[in-house]
Amino acid sequence: MPVTWVSARQQVLVRLRLLKMLRAAGPLPVGGLVMVTIVESLSPAAAAAALGLLVGRLVAALGEGAGGLGALTLPAAALVGVMLVGNLIDSAKEPLHYLVAFRLDGAYRSELSRRVSTGRTIAALERPSVQGHVELARADPRNWTERTPGAGAVALVVMVGRALTLASTSVVLAVCAWWLVPLLVLPAIAVQWLSSRDIDRWFVLWRGGQTEYHRRRVWSDANLDAGPAKEVRIFGLGEHVVRRQLHHTREQYAPVWAHQRASLTRHWLLAPMVVGPLAAAMVSAAYLAAAGRVSLAAGTAAISASAVIYRTFWGDPRDVLGAVSALNASDRLREALDVPPASVPPEASDAADASYASATSAGPGRTAQRVGTAQRVGTEPQDRTVRFEEVSFTYPGSDRAVIDRLDLEIRPGELLAVVGLNGAGKSTLVKLLAGLYEPTGGRITYDGADIRDIGLDRWRRHLSVVFQDFVRYHLSVADNVALGSARVPPDRHAVEAAGLAAGLDAVVDRLPLGWDTPLARTRRGGVDLSGGQWQQVGLARALYAMRTGARVLVLDEPTAHLDVQTEFEVFDRLATYRGDAAVVLISHRLSTVRQADRIVLIDRGRVTESGSHAQLMAADGVYANLFNIQAERFRQGYNDCAEDGEIS
């Protein structure tokens, strides 16, 4: 966000915070940085003083002949020493700056990731304004305005060093004549102030072009990313995409360049404000020395120090502005994300979760697939039924209730199918169950307690969900499955057992590196899986989660891409594998859901029909109608099923 929107007090506070963040870089690098900055800051004044002394003694020595040359040794050695130290400091400065910024940024980014991933729900993350904060806060510079907090903190230290340079060179000037200090410093402050206003304006203009930047990215990604590459070629989009990209680039940059041109002109107009006082100071110091009103050493040192004064004002405030802007965005993110006040470290919350913990085990063999047998630890839940009690939900920014006073029970060990037309609210139901959104009315309970009171993090340990858009990590097959339960160390046996239940073993057998094959062709030895094979990976991931105690398995369209035979096998194994866990299956394939213990039909956010397949068919309602339509299509050869709604 533009820095000019932030009050002066906040700007000072955020800069102090940047300096405080330096602690994350560790005492040694920060100590080194401070030392190097102090030495570097004092060296211009020291060099000016040594030069003055050297010139003074040199002129005196000229009168005394060779005998007076000995007096030059000390100032000459001092000058050489200052230059040598300056040289050494120069070579150590860059790596130190890098190390401090790198460490600080590492700590900052870890904290940011933690904060974003521990937000209670995902509702805030979907807001465009919050996504804007995420982009700025992530401090991964993509343009001239963005800087990392590490770069900003180092730049602040350098600025403090410049103040030290200003003070020490002012002392050298004052030894010659006190009025040289205001003569040089006051116009320099005025020029600096005008320049920073220019940079602030530039910053605001640049940030104002973010919409155009995002539009440009849409087009440039279309041409450069592998995903859209197919359509770009099929529809001949290449040239069109390039034109759109150029258009948005021009729109984004035009105001910035116009400002840059104007600012360059202003800069030249300001030049006399710098050069005039500088020339006056140098001539005055020379005159004072020539007139014998100050020593030659003091006059020469003042001339040398005059030039340094101006250099102390020419730092790039953009380093600090960019970092301040990242910190402001991360503050806004904290407010928007509703992060729990004291985010409980995993180990502590594991211990606290003892009352709900379930120890599970999985064997690799085909017969030892029952995973998730809960052991009573502390106060094991008595009634593991999940209840939706008059639950309503309206998405933020909308006034239509997607879920409308819905009542539903999910019983332990039950295979419950949820069906309904597109947009009926099935996926929303799953997101509410997972606590990714909070109901706007009613409550969801487990073991009689509101899941919000159980604690969403703790509640989610009882859940395992395969979303329609589950994540396809560019990692090995085994890692993709083991990410179903990152709270415990990966267990290859359990991975293979879950893979077997999901029918993944046959896929893995054909992969070049078996379970270790990376699932991305962009990686060495990697492969791309088909849509159905990926679904089996997603399914295995959810089944793997059950080994750490997930008691409710939710599958949102898990078999849409599976062929009929694989789907049948997967369900057969799932029935054995689930043990006493509840399985909620959302599917449009009614031939699949007829096997469920109970089927509920969702219509406009409410349960309108509930019962077994036979009961619902006998009731001759919407479900029966949908089933008959699908069966008729199967009969006409639109699917490879043997008879009405049957999958084999």
Ligand SMILES: Nc1ncnc2c1ncn2[C@@H]1O[C@H](COP(=O)(O)OP(=O)(O)OP(=O)(O)O)[C@@H](O)[C@H]1O
């Ligand atoms: N993040 C969101 N913000 C606003 N509205 C949303 C959001 N996600 C879904 N909706 C709306 O909520 C309604 C229900 O969507 P949902 O995805 O729950 O339906 P569904 O029954 O799962 O549909 P499908 O069978 O097509 O997957 C839809 O009208 C959809 O437009």
